Amino acid sequence: MNVIVQKYGGSSLADALKIKSVARRIIKAREKGDRVVVVASAMGDTTDELVELALQITDQPDKREMDCLLSTGELVSCALLAMALKSMGYPAVSLSGAQAGIITEKAYGAARILRVDPARIQRELEAGHIVIVAGFQGITDDTTDVTTLGRGGSNTTAVALAAALGARVCEMYTDVEGVFTADPRIVPEAVKLREIGFEEMLEMATYGSNVLHNRSVELAELYNIPILVASSFVEAPGTLIHGGIPMEVRNKVRGITQDLNVAQITVVGVPDKPGVAAALFEPLAKAGISVDTIVQTASIDRVAELTFTVAKNDMKKAMEIVEPAARAAGARKVTADASMAKVSIVGTGMQNTPGYAARMFRILSEKGINIELITTSEIRITVIIAADKVNEAVRALHKGFELEKV
């Protein structure tokens, strides 16, 4: 018998009516003959409310206790969902992350899953139960403490369970209908993709699409678990993310993403000698600040300009680190600009096919949009532009690459 894993997000479980509606959706899957494992997030804004409660106690809540606290949100939604299923006549059982065998490292707040011990789930499935597992949480390897998985946690739980159980698909039900060629709030003509490759989805997730966190997509690619993203509110086919998409048969640009969480830092007058870049970036890494795009201009008279981006809320801290380090290295000055954004075009078909970058730059220049920085991967081209030009850029690129005709 096939196993499928379904994951329901917090907005799909926000109140008793929505929980009952999700229960009916689960029953439909069960009636098709699959064994069903469900991963549930906390109801609605529960997690935010618990964080708020902790901050009323102390502005620096202990991380172990924070995980104990936050893990209760998913226990509540799981118990209610199991109750709903049982009241509708379907045997069900709710399990905590610990009971479900989600074993993690001992890193509170952002634990990575070490392994899944699916014995209990398998026993419950064999007994005919629909198994409801609390997402976002696990237990340390020595089984002494509850952990939470951090951002994208419930999706990661779902994919990890799908891998451990050999599920044929991992269905993620959320408040959007799938993956679109661009954000429909910016581009009304944006089209829902029927399917997309893991790598493309990874690039889109990393460069601004909020549909899935890249962590769960990476895990799905690693174990080759197809992910279906669909809405829990409407009956409509979603987007299937999988590894088996032939490269040549489709429009070469698959999606356009934007990311407004970008600050740009420029070090002017960097002496062009070995070790300067290391002197700047090592202390940033030690402070836990992720540096994204890095571009160094050609050296004129052994003096270069170094520009890089960080997340907006890291900008202040980054400047405190970079300014003294740059001065010590002999740089002239350091400037920062928090009003930047990234716009990316993504598509496997771009691989080994020239001309995409040129076409992208021409579309933007025709709109008078200035490009500050450019970075690329094999299947993605990203430009950094002024934040107030983002919507115009995304619309122009969507039209220019004819994505409405997907």
Added chain:
Amino acid sequence: MNVIVQKYGGSSLADALKIKSVARRIIKAREKGDRVVVVASAMGDTTDELVELALQITDQPDKREMDCLLSTGELVSCALLAMALKSMGYPAVSLSGAQAGIITEKAYGAARILRVDPARIQRELEAGHIVIVAGFQGITDDTTDVTTLGRGGSNTTAVALAAALGARVCEMYTDVEGVFTADPRIVPEAVKLREIGFEEMLEMATYGSNVLHNRSVELAELYNIPILVASSFVEAPGTLIHGGIPMEVRNKVRGITQDLNVAQITVVGVPDKPGVAAALFEPLAKAGISVDTIVQTASIDRVAELTFTVAKNDMKKAMEIVEPAARAAGARKVTADASMAKVSIVGTGMQNTPGYAARMFRILSEKGINIELITTSEIRITVIIAADKVNEAVRALHKGFELEKV
């Protein structure tokens, strides 16, 4: 080093400010040099709110899932309390019932504790931690499922831990200042008792005092753990409940209690032959209805009258069972009255000392209060009277037995 167990009720933990205030109280105990284990109830009305949520899903929530749901309330308060202590510079750790080794039978909603495995708590205490344990919950013997302990659960957790850890005292902090000679809302002159014996407290708890559930008092008596009941809101000495009180040195009546949750059922014209009482009470027992006081009038011409009491909300169900059974046994009719109440006087000193009952009945008759039924134990006399006479009866007895002079 001495271990003490402190238990804080839900009203003592109702919001962040109150939790921080409880943390400061715990720190005071710690500063006295004791190792401190704290049992916490769920914050304020959390448990009621979770029950309400479950009833929005289904009017007959599954019991296993209900326990999963309700157990989250205590996890939240424990995590917040541990955070508060840590933010004040004191090492602390919160533990679920399962982590604390509270092993129960597999009876959801009202599980009894089978044993406590205190290894984890002892390890944490030895590491210098203040240990915060979720009250009201445990884990089944096969460690597969969460259970809750039912009424008086957190107090029971506290006494069980005190017994397992060899604590010198179990302190229960609540919203009342201790055990009074009578309910101060009825008798303004009621006096807080400095100490009271286990058996007296048991009788008072069973016959209407709401300060402690008799379950935790029974357990404390069994393991000879002194219980201190005190307010978490004011600094005032509470009442010490223990086993070492000399019988002769005090006022013989220690307290007066009332219980309004009484319905009286009378079977009129019962044929006085063997097996009739069994025919009535066996089906009630099977239906899970507790029958309290039973009185049969003297038989005249082999026809008797049988009167007994049940809890008010059991009355309708009890009548549905008793009426056909009584008819089948040849009884004439069955009447029920939900407006009854019990008033009791309790005191170890009453044992082997005649005259208390006579004095009680005289005090009541002087007020024109009619006694319907009488039951006694060695240290208690209970009368059943009309509910609307209760306050007058309690006041008259408090004055008549001079309890304000305790």
